Amino acid sequence: MPPLDRDTRLSYRGAARIREDQDTPTQTTDQRLLRSADSARDPWRVLRIQSEFVEGFDNLATVSGAVTVFGSARIAPDTPYYDLGRELGGALAGAGYPVMTGGGPGLMEAVNRGACEAGGYSIGLGIELPFEQNLNQWVDLGINFRYFFVRKTMFVKYAQAFVCLPGGFGTLDELFEALTLVQTRKVTQFPIVLLGTEFWGPLLDWVRGTLVEQGFVSPADVDLLQVTDSVADAVAIIGQSRQRQGGEDHR
Numbered sequence: 055m056p057p058l059d060r061d062t063r064l065s066y067r068g069a070a071r072i073r074e075d076q077d078t079p080t081q082t083t084d085q086r087l088l089r090s091a092d093s094a095r096d097p098w099r100v101l102r103i104q105s106e107f108v109e110g111f112d113n114l115a116t117v118s119g120a121v122t123v124f125g126s127a128r129i130a131p132d133t134p135y136y137d138l139g140r141e142l143g144g145a146l147a148g149a150g151y152p153v154m155t156g157g158g159p160g161l162m163e164a165v166n167r168g169a170c171e172a173g174g175y176s177i178g179l180g181i182e183l184p185f186e187q188n189l190n191q192w193v194d195l196g197i198n199f200r201y202f203f204v205r206k207t208m209f210v211k212y213a214q215a216f217v218c219l220p221g222g223f224g225t226l227d228e229l230f231e232a233l234t235l236v237q238t239r240k241v242t243q244f245p246i247v248l249l250g251t252e253f254w255g256p257l258l259d260w261v262r263g264t265l266v267e268q269g270f271v272s273p274a275d276v277d278l279l280q281v282t283d284s285v286a287d288a289v290a291i292i293g294q295s296r297q298r299q300g301g302e303d304h305r
């Protein structure tokens with residue numbers, strides 16, 4: 055941008071300083087807001103986002119104390135991790151927890167399946183993706199979301215604990231979002247269990263050896279994660295946390 059000469063007339067639009075000799079829109083923000091012809095798109099998008107929140111809250115209103123499980127979309131049935139997911143779904147259902155997943159294939163399906171087979175309540179919060187995909191067949195309540203961030207709110211709001219099975223970027227994203235919420239005390243008494251020591255161990259080593267070592271997180275932050283190979287331990291950790299809260303809601 056060339057330097058302003060003294061005679062240039064300036065105006066301000068919100069935080070923006072505008073040179074009047076530039077080719078700028080001639081309307082104010084208020085005028086644009088009130089002139090519906092121009093402003094059709096984003097406000098309607100906001101309503102759409104809002105409606106997705108409403109739909110989620112409405113459909114999940116009766117769910118309380120669910121356990122949200124994250125895990126890979128890519129693991130096939132009849133593999134060790136799939137079997138672990140199925141066992142986890144069954145154990146959580148057996149302990150009386152509604153089970154909530156991303157409603158997709160792989161380990162999400164395994165967990166929903168285990169919960170259904172054990173007679174529990176199985177929830178799948180799906181996401182619209184650029185390729186065709188249906189909710190897996192093992193959900194009692196399924197909702198398909200357009201926006202990842204709306205769906206993520208539901209995963210936290212209606213759960214009292216997270217369990218992470220092995221997975222890729224999606225699982226890591228969900229894990230670290232949960233972890234940040236707990237670290238910053240946006241949610242309290244919210245156990246995060248990592249199931250599978252062989253898979254999660256190297257990540258924990260890196261957290262301790264690099265993040266703690268270089269002062270990016272505190273040593274106590276590492277304790278927010280509990281790693282185990284045992285489905286029974288995972289369920290027990292969740293039960294103990296619930297007892298500490300006296301059955302109270304964490305939010």
Ligand SMILES: CC(C)=CCNc1ncnc2c1ncn2[C@@H]1O[C@H](COP(=O)(O)O)[C@@H](O)[C@H]1O
Nearest residue numbers: 124125126127128156158181221222223224225
């Ligand atoms: C085969 C394939 C890529 C299917 C994608 N279909 C999906 N359907 C539903 N949730 C998903 C999907 N992909 C990623 N996610 C979300 O991200 C996590 C899995 O991602 P990833 O496979 O670990 O990285 C899940 O917990 C889920 O909440």
